[in-house]
Amino acid sequence: MTIQSPPQDWFHWPRGHERLWIGMALVWCMIMFVMMPYWHFNGKQNSTGESYSVEPQEFVDRTLRFAEDNKVGEFKGVPIAEPPPGGDAYLLGRMWNWYPVLKLRKGETYRLHISSADLQHGFSLQPMNMNFQVMPGYDHVLTLTPTSTGEFTIVCNEFCGAGHHMMIGKILVE
Ligand SMILES: [Cu+2]
Numbered sequence: 001m002t003i004q005s006p007p008q009d010w011f012h013w014p015r016g017h018e019r020l021w022i023g024m025a026l027v028w029c030m031i032m033f034v035m036m037p038y039w040h041f042n043g044k045q046n047s048t049g050e051s052y053s054v055e056p057q058e059f060v061d062r063t064l065r066f067a068e069d070n071k072v073g074e075f076k077g078v079p080i081a082e083p084p085p086g087g088d089a090y091l092l093g094r095m096w097n098w099y100p101v102l103k104l105r106k107g108e109t110y111r112l113h114i115s116s117a118d119l120q121h122g123f124s125l126q127p128m129n130m131n132f133q134v135m136p137g138y139d140h141v142l143t144l145t146p147t148s149t150g151e152f153t154i155v156c157n158e159f160c161g162a163g164h165h166m167m168i169g170k171i172l173v174e
Helices: 016-040 056-069
Strands: 050-053 071-075 078-081 086-092 097-099 101-104 110-116 121-126 132-133 140-142 150-156 168-172
Touching: 016 132, 056 071, 056 110, 071 101, 078 110, 086 101, 086 121, 097 168, 110 132, 132 140
Parallel strands: 078 101, 086 110, 101 168
Antiparallel strands: 050 140, 071 078, 086 097, 110 140, 121 132, 121 150, 150 168
């Protein structure tokens, strides 16, 4: 039960400043609406959308094999793996590290498979500000072409427990 019933004919079409504000909000909504598909096709940081389902343990095995077959060194106890140019690279996120360290060549294109062994992690490549979800059971393939050399850091941007803040990985580009 309402305290008072609304007055008759309460509705009036927006006018004056109200009309202006609604108009501005609507235009901005339309810009963002168009921006999403536009950026999907023209943004240079987007995923190809290619992904496969995989058993987490199978992905772990594949990554261990990849790291062993392509090992070129070691960084703080973690193997450095250099995939063949144009080839497949594997990166595993797990509590609480990224495995292995990847060594890539500038200008070459790689198929980077990313997945998780346990729970959801976030792949965030710094300082490029590229962000992707890393989910157990999904082999997410990113087509990646490094455009500059140097040492890039992978941080986890999805809270994943006590060691989350220490979950740091590396990609070296030569
Ligand atoms: Cu994490």
